[in-house]
Amino acid sequence: MNNPLLQKFNTPHTTSPFSQLKNEHFKPAFQESIAKAKAEIDQITKNVEAPTFENTIEALDFSGYTLDRISSIFFNLNSAETNDEIQKIAQEVSPWLSDFSNDIRLNEQLFKRVKTVYDSREELVLSTEQKTLLDKKYKGFARNGANLNENAKNKLRELDKKLSKLSLQFGENLLAETNAYELHITDEHQLKGLPEGAKEAAQLLAKQQDKDGWVITLDYPSYVPFMTYTENRSLRETLAKAFGARAFQNNEHDNQLIVLDIVKLRYERANLLGYKTHAHFVLEERMAETPEKVLSFSNELLAKAKPAAEREFKQLVKFAKKDGIDQLEKWDGAYYSEKLKKKLFDLDQEALKPYFKLENVIEGVFTIANKLFDLQFKAVTTIDKYHEEVLTYEVTNSNGDFISVFYADFFPRKGKRNGAWMTSYKSQWQKDGENSRPHISIVCNFTKPTETKPSLLTFNEVTTLFHEFGHALHGMLANTTYPSLSGTSVYWDFVELPSQLLENWCYEKEALDLFARHYETNEPIPMDLVEKIKDSASFLEGIQTLRQLSFGLLDMSWHGTSESPETIKSVKEYETKSFAETQLYPDVAENCMSTSFAHIFQGGYSSGYYSYKWAEVLDADAFEYFKETGIFNKKTAKEFVDNVLSQGGTEKPMTLYKRFRGKEPNADALLKRAGLFTK
Numbered sequence: 001m002n003n004p005l006l007q008k009f010n011t012p013h014t015t016s017p018f019s020q021l022k023n024e025h026f027k028p029a030f031q032e033s034i035a036k037a038k039a040e041i042d043q044i045t046k047n048v049e050a051p052t053f054e055n056t057i058e059a060l061d062f063s064g065y066t067l068d069r070i071s072s073i074f075f076n077l078n079s080a081e082t083n084d085e086i087q088k089i090a091q092e093v094s095p096w097l098s099d100f101s102n103d104i105r106l107n108e109q110l111f112k113r114v115k116t117v118y119d120s121r122e123e124l125v126l127s128t129e130q131k132t133l134l135d136k137k138y139k140g141f142a143r144n145g146a147n148l149n150e151n152a153k154n155k156l157r158e159l160d161k162k163l164s165k166l167s168l169q170f171g172e173n174l175l176a177e178t179n180a181y182e183l184h185i186t187d188e189h190q191l192k193g194l195p196e197g198a199k200e201a202a203q204l205l206a207k208q209q210d211k212d213g214w215v216i217t218l219d220y221p222s223y224v225p226f227m228t229y230t231e232n233r234s235l236r237e238t239l240a241k242a243f244g245a246r247a248f249q250n251n252e253h254d255n256q257l258i259v260l261d262i263v264k265l266r267y268e269r270a271n272l273l274g275y276k277t278h279a280h281f282v283l284e285e286r287m288a289e290t291p292e293k294v295l296s297f298s299n300e301l302l303a304k305a306k307p308a309a310e311r312e313f314k315q316l317v318k319f320a321k322k323d324g325i326d327q328l329e330k331w332d333g334a335y336y337s338e339k340l341k342k343k344l345f346d347l348d349q350e351a352l353k354p355y356f357k358l359e360n361v362i363e364g365v366f367t368i369a370n371k372l373f374d375l376q377f378k379a380v381t382t383i384d385k386y387h388e389e390v391l392t393y394e395v396t397n398s399n400g401d402f403i404s405v406f407y408a409d410f411f412p413r414k415g416k417r418n419g420a421w422m423t424s425y426k427s428q429w430q431k432d433g434e435n436s437r438p439h440i441s442i443v444c445n446f447t448k449p450t451e452t453k454p455s456l457l458t459f460n461e462v463t464t465l466f467h468e469f470g471h472a473l474h475g476m477l478a479n480t481t482y483p484s485l486s487g488t489s490v491y492w493d494f495v496e497l498p499s500q501l502l503e504n505w506c507y508e509k510e511a512l513d514l515f516a517r518h519y520e521t522n523e524p525i526p527m528d529l530v531e532k533i534k535d536s537a538s539f540l541e542g543i544q545t546l547r548q549l550s551f552g553l554l555d556m557s558w559h560g561t562s563e564s565p566e567t568i569k570s571v572k573e574y575e576t577k578s579f580a581e582t583q584l585y586p587d588v589a590e591n592c593m594s595t596s597f598a599h600i601f602q603g604g605y606s607s608g609y610y611s612y613k614w615a616e617v618l619d620a621d622a623f624e625y626f627k628e629t630g631i632f633n634k635k636t637a638k639e640f641v642d643n644v645l646s647q648g649g650t651e652k653p654m655t656l657y658k659r660f661r662g663k664e665p666n667a668d669a670l671l672k673r674a675g676l677f678t679k
């Protein structure tokens, strides 16, 4: 078969052969490229020569190249342009891929060679990037138990099995509890305040169950608008308590014991692998490095943000008092915040949209990239694409050198998943004197143009575009040797720096003047609107900060304290203790956060919740440097490229950051940006 995925599209400048692709090409291409990757691994393990950095570590990093490229094409399509058949293929090939990566991870001969090189690392002459690669490859095995004896290995497998079962169970219980509840309303008066759209959705939910009236559920799209807008306080209380009681009701879907078990097993697993706690294990591969660092970061931010949060809370209490509320409760928070925000700012999102025509915003982001990084974006129609709506560009630098292919796919359609993301079809690397440039893509779900109106973005969509473009720059400007260290292949709590940094330009007059013009009158966006956007963006930021910190600290209490989890008897009691410093509202005895904290007990964010605030501290601190030197200062921008964007994961993020900024990040810039500094 003439399979385009297996032809020579792997030359440096050849883009993915989308138009020739048929679904039947994928499986054979996967089979053949897995076999090829296996043969490459065999070649490393069967090498009769002694293990060296080149014949083992480097060879391992460049192995499986065809498989990686086919995988990115396939899974990117599965997100952006999928159909039943592609989904079926994904189900079939996913186990092949996890089997293949397990085979590598458990390959003892391969580990032996990696370890030999690793153990002699002091005597080797290696570049910084090579040292990082060696460390990464070695840890990839060691952190999965490769150094353990047979008994301990079995124990680890047993723990992993139990843990994955418990996480699954946690999720199933939470889902069951979320689905088990609904608020059925038959008197329309009780919905007073709820926007029409949310009301219609509630009516539709009722209809689907052959019920009269309206149904509100504990799913976010139903729950959040209800809590934000519904005037009826006792109904808000009912719904909030139902939400907070999920998996905490001593029934068959209770998660309390599961939480305790997960925490115990993770602790045990970490000990087995030689780490003090689960958080120590996780944070070894993070910019923050240790739980101690996360705690001192969180506590410092807490101390600085708390006075502001208390001030804002008092303001909210005073505002609610006019409605006769004597004690502000959790179910009043979103409602009165929204009301106060409306009163203070009255920011009409619709009034902003005419200033953000999609084409203008794209031009704007390209102009900013040009002013900062000397990049040129040229629309090229000859690049093959997977859907006619996809825009394709060739990116070059000031010397005219080819930097990257850039795809942008903006509108929602059937077959595209929700949200916005950046991804790549081909990574960047250097080998045999050749610098293979990347193919980067961003995918969004923005407001579509109509017959009479172009695509006009909400401000939120504008910041989303800048965000994803920031990730894209990280990919496009990558300039490393090894593919696994290139571009966005960095630690989790570092990967949002370029994306969140770019968002800052959306709030600056100097930047907005470049593109935010009324699509009909060409009039620039009025500055008072911009000021309003800025102020409303940081409205009640102190309360928000405390809330985020409370979740991060709870996560750290469960996973990072060295007291043995055996001693924890009550989930609620332990949680209440952890919340002591961050709570503004009275506790609700029948509610519990941990039993529904899916981020850390179901998904993969355990010991990572702090990253949200961490990333904000980083981007504010980095942008502060631009503000000090000029937001279009080419020298500062070059320092950012040289030390961060081009460097990927070649060094520890803190080292890279300090080299760019001249110092470690601190929270002051964030507090200043959010107006939280206490005078």
Ligand SMILES: [Zn+2]
Pocket: 467, 471, 496, 499
């Ligand atoms: Zn992001």
